[in-house]
Amino acid sequence: MPGIGQSGESPAPHPDSLGVIITMPPALAxxxxxxRESFAGADDGIVPAHITLVSGRARSSWGEAAEHVRKVARQASPFTISLRGTGTFIPVSPVVFLNLEQGAGQCRELHKELLDGPVEHVLNFEFHPHLTMAHDLDAATMARAKAEMAGFEAELEVTSIGLYDYSQGGWALHEELTLGGEAQP
Known part of the structure; x- marks a missing residue:
């Protein structure tokens, strides 16, 4: 697992860094x-494609917040997401994204349930489920991303959510949680 220290033990999660995401299947990723690399360039350190459910922190202890995320995952059911066409948050935020045609409601419900406990979402924007394709690039590249991805379509089955911790300079998977089940190693 990323973030393993030299001693072989994971560093303690930081209470001010808790993320929950939906990871894409390998071929779609x-x-x-x-x-995404075609828009931002190969040297831009592209974050793997994902759908963010929470980008936040623990309200009190990280362990308590993580247990809440596990509980939400155990009580949730797998669902389908259909990615169809593009949208943008411009001028509020320089983002071009893929729309969730199907599955957005389930993402909103998971987001709401995750925040109904010791987890806090720290972004200044209202939650809108999406998959970012281009972020903070020049206007011409943003327009190109929006146009070139407009006809994009894909479906994926969401069977788990990832619980992440920001440690050692980057987000690291703490555990993958099966929807309706137990944590995966």
Whole structure:
């Protein structure tokens, strides 16, 4: 697991860094990664394609917040997401994204349930489920991303959510949680 220290033990999670995301299946992640790299460039340190459910922190202890995330995952059911076409948050935020045609309601419900406990979402924007394709690039590249991805379509089955911790300079998977089940190693 990323973030393992030299002693072989994971560093303690930081209470001010807790994220919950939906990871893309490998083939779709590779395809989306190629597209994202074509917009931002190979040297831009592209974050793997994902759908953020929470970007936040623990209200009190990280362990208590993590247990809440586990409980939400155990009580949730797998669902389908359909990615169809593009949208943008411009001028509020310089983001071009893929729309969630199907599955947005389930993402909103998971977001709401995750925040109904010791987890806090720290972004200044209202939650809108999406998959970022281009972020904070020049206007021409943002327009190109929006146009080139407009016809994009894909479906994926969401069977788990990832619980992440920001440690040692980057987000690291703490555990993958099966929807309706137990944590995966």
């Amino acid at each position: 590779a395809e989306l990664g190629s597209w």
